[in-house]
Amino acid sequence: MRRPAKTARRTALTAATALVLALTATACGGGTTGPASGGELSGQTVTVAGVWTGSEQKNFKKVLDAFTAKTGAKTVFVPSGDNVSTFVGSKIEGGNAPDVVMVPQVGVLKQFAKEGWLQPLSEEAAKTAGDTLAPVWRTYGTVDGTYYGLYFKAAHKSTVWYAPDAFTQAGVTEPTSYADLLKTGRTLADSGRPAFAIAGEDGWTLTDWFENIYLSQAGPEKYDQLAQHQIKWTDDSVVRALTTLGELFKDKQLVAGGAQTALQTDFPTSVEHVFGPQPKAGMVYEGDFVGGVAKDQFGKTPGKDAKFFPFPAVDGGKAPVVSGGDAAVVLKQGKNPKAGMELLEFLAGPEAAAIWAGAGGFLSPNGKVDPAAYADDTTRSTARSLVEAGDSVRFDMSDQAPAAFGGTKGAGEWKILQDFLRDPSDPQGTAAKLEAEAAKAYGN
Structure with missing residues (x-):
């Protein structure tokens, strides 16, 4: 995250709208929040770079406003575009590095650390994070034993979204195993609506x-080993x-329109195919952000006419919980890294989230956030999970993974799995x- 398509999967805007907003924000030099009178950081400025556009950027600025009210610091948000690594590298080279970067990939965070760009978390930020985050989030923010990245925003990527009217028409209920999921999908198809809209173009x-x-299916230990290319x-x-x-990909009852249609369907369109005015499928698998797209683009109410169930357990294993997230890091090359670290200390607590x-x-990975803070029951349930x-x-x-393998359009894992969708x-x-491409990217 956040490759070009990853931005699309996280925002409730269409790709075209998101691009217009990003260009507008860039042309205006990003958003600024003025200082409150007084405050320990009065007269200082903290510059924050991130991929967020549209409503995500607007809502993050509300967080920055609260930091300003608390400390007196002026804040500036600078849209980074999708390629955070290139953006930050060019800013450092030009002597105009931001103080804080919201990093959307573990691989990029590791890259920044190895380049020597990152300042370790302060003792206070690390202590607060230890009280509010599960240890796994510290692990993903740590490189070679040093804690650099504070995870602030998360995604729950083990949710299957469906149109309740399609389930009612087919006489099916939420499946609790992967085998039941495929069976439910085939029953949906028999009732007149194919199972899944799959965004194979992304x-x-x-x-x-x-x-x-x-x-x-394989379990967390194997997952970790494969993620590090240890197997x-x-x-x-x-x-x-x-x-x-492949059992899913090869079944035209399960893939709406077949593989060829799926390969021409991007993420926003896949959501439209389930929740738009002319539905073409009963379900769409992706993260919690599907609910936002269904609501903002198609007027659906999550929990009422856009529902989800957890991605079901496969072959007797445990139900998976796959996540993504954005980690805040402080750059040594920024003009005000001390104030930047104070922002991270603020982000580590429940107030900001x-x-x-x-x-x-x-969604916040912060366990101290009051569930009542979330605006609706569906989001509250997802956050709790x-x-x-x-x-x-x-x-x-x-x-x-290295971007060459796990994050490049038309190459590596993305392309190979698209080819597999075409012919499984x-x-x-x-x-x-996959192994040949991984070996090249990991260098082993």
């Missing part, structure tokens, strides 16, 4: 399908997961292709 959605199946993609567990995924939770379109998963949460595997007849051959 390769990242296919990695998410694989990751949920793999985590449940090869030719491992039997990978072939088994691809075989399971509660502000965005109330505005909507947000994420927090209660504790250390069983696993970060999006492709976001942990050879799981073993697909695993071999």
Whole structure:
């Protein structure tokens, strides 16, 4: 995250609208929040860079407003665009680095740390984070034993969204196992609406399908090993997961319009195919952000006419909880890293997260956030599920990988899984292709 398609999957805006907003924000030099009178940081400025556009950027600025009111610091938000690594590198080279960056990929955070760009979290920020976050989030923010990244915003990527009217018409209920999920999908198709709208044009959605199946089927230990390329993609567990995924991909009852249609469908369109005015499928798998798109774009009310159930357990394993998230880091090269660290200390507590939770379109991994802070029961339930998963949460595997393998359009894992969607007849051959690309990207 946040490759071009990843931005699309996280925002409730269409791609075109998001682009216009991003360009507008960039042309205006980003948003600013003026200082309150007095305050320990009065007269100082903190510059924050992040991928957020549209409503996400607007709501994050509410958090920055609260920091300003508390400390007196002026804040400036600068849109980074999708390629955070390139943006930050160019800013450092030009002597105009932001103080704080919201990093959307574990792999990018590791890259920044290895470049020597990051300041370790202060003792206060680390202590607060230790009191509010499950240890797994510290692990994902740590590089070579040093804690750099504070996870502030999260995504719950183990939710399957559906149109209740389609389920009612087909006479089906929410499935509790993967086998039941496929059975439910075929019953939906028999009633006149294919099972899944799959956004195959956006390769990242296919990695998410694989990751949920793999985590449940192979277990967290294998998942961690594969994420670090400590086992090869030719491992039997990978072939088994691809075989399971292939059963879905090859079934035209389950893939709305078949593979060819799926490969021409991006993420926002996949949501439209379930919740738009002319529905073409009964379900769409993706993260909690589906509910925001259904609400903002198609007027659906999450929990009423846009519902979800947890991604079900596969072959007797545990139900998976795959997450993504944005970590706040402080750059050494920023003009005011000390004030930047004070912002991170603020973000580590529940107050900052509660502000965005109330505005909507947000999940926090912070266990101290009052569930009542969330604006609706559906988001509240999703947030509770994420927090209660504790250390069983696993970060999006492709976001942990080098971008050349896990995050590049038309290359690596994205392209290979798109090819597998087109022809899922050879799981073993697909695993071999994945391993060849992973070996090049990881350098081993």
